Amino acid sequence: MTYRVKLLVVLVCALAILFIGDTVRSALDTISRLDVVEAERDRWQRPSDVVQAMGLRPGDVVVDLGCGSGYFTWKLSSSVGEGGRVIAEDIRSLPLGFLWVRTVLRRERNVTIVHGEPDDPHLPARANAVLVANTYHEFTDSRSVLVHVRQALVPGGKLAVVDRKPNSTDVGSPDNSSHEISADHVEEELRQANFEIVRRQDDFIEKDPDNETWWLLVARKP
Numbered sequence: 001m002t003y004r005v006k007l008l009v010v011l012v013c014a015l016a017i018l019f020i021g022d023t024v025r026s027a028l029d030t031i032s033r034l035d036v037v038e039a040e041r042d043r044w045q046r047p048s049d050v051v052q053a054m055g056l057r058p059g060d061v062v063v064d065l066g067c068g069s070g071y072f073t074w075k076l077s078s079s080v081g082e083g084g085r086v087i088a089e090d091i092r093s094l095p096l097g098f099l100w101v102r103t104v105l106r107r108e109r110n111v112t113i114v115h116g117e118p119d120d121p122h123l124p125a126r127a128n129a130v131l132v133a134n135t136y137h138e139f140t141d142s143r144s145v146l147v148h149v150r151q152a153l154v155p156g157g158k159l160a161v162v163d164r165k166p167n168s169t170d171v172g173s174p175d176n177s178s179h180e181i182s183a184d185h186v187e188e189e190l191r192q193a194n195f196e197i198v199r200r201q202d203d204f205i206e207k208d209p210d211n212e213t214w215w216l217l218v219a220r221k222p
Contacts, residue, residue, distance in 0.1 A: 066135025
């Protein structure tokens with residue numbers, strides 16, 4: 001190997017190390033910011049009330065459908081305990097990557113990460129509960145997703161949906177309508193998918209930091 005080749009190899013290795021180092025630092029910085037954002041979210045999201053509505057017990061299997069970077073994943077993990085299992089599903093690779101890193105850093109051993117598809121979340125059978133928080137409005141094929149959710153749930157298993165309701169000033173606005181959905185619409189789809197509605201709270205969160213109202217629906221598989 002000539003001197004120039006050796007020098008080139010050293011430079012490439014050095015650049016690779018610098019790139020990896022910058023990437024790791026950037027990832028850790030993002031994770032640190034996520035922790036701050038989630039601490040702020042704790043003040044208004046009512047996460048403990050959401051989890052309580054699902055009736056979870058230690059040892060249960062629960063799905064965080066559309067988990068993002070894991071805000072609710074951690075809440076569900078502590079609720080089902082070491083003997084339980086949290087299936088954290090999302091169709092986006094980047095949030096799942098951050099979730100994986102956070103899971104390793106937190107040494108969460110009862111979390112399984114699943115990369116789903118828009119019409120099939122690839123859920124395992126025998127789930128006791130499924131949570132869809134701030135995600136239902138993102139579904140492009142909600143009927144297909146609900147079929148898979150129902151198949152995954154045990155008889156009597158619960159599906160909890162939390163989302164923002166449309167503001168009267170946003171009706172017809174393309175900038176906001178895609179991020180909101182009415183409880184009436186979701187309830188109708190849940191009934192069509194053969195779920196029983198066991199709880200509905202239209203003003204579950206009366207006002208978030210953006211002055212939006214959130215509703216809560218809890219359904220049951222017969």
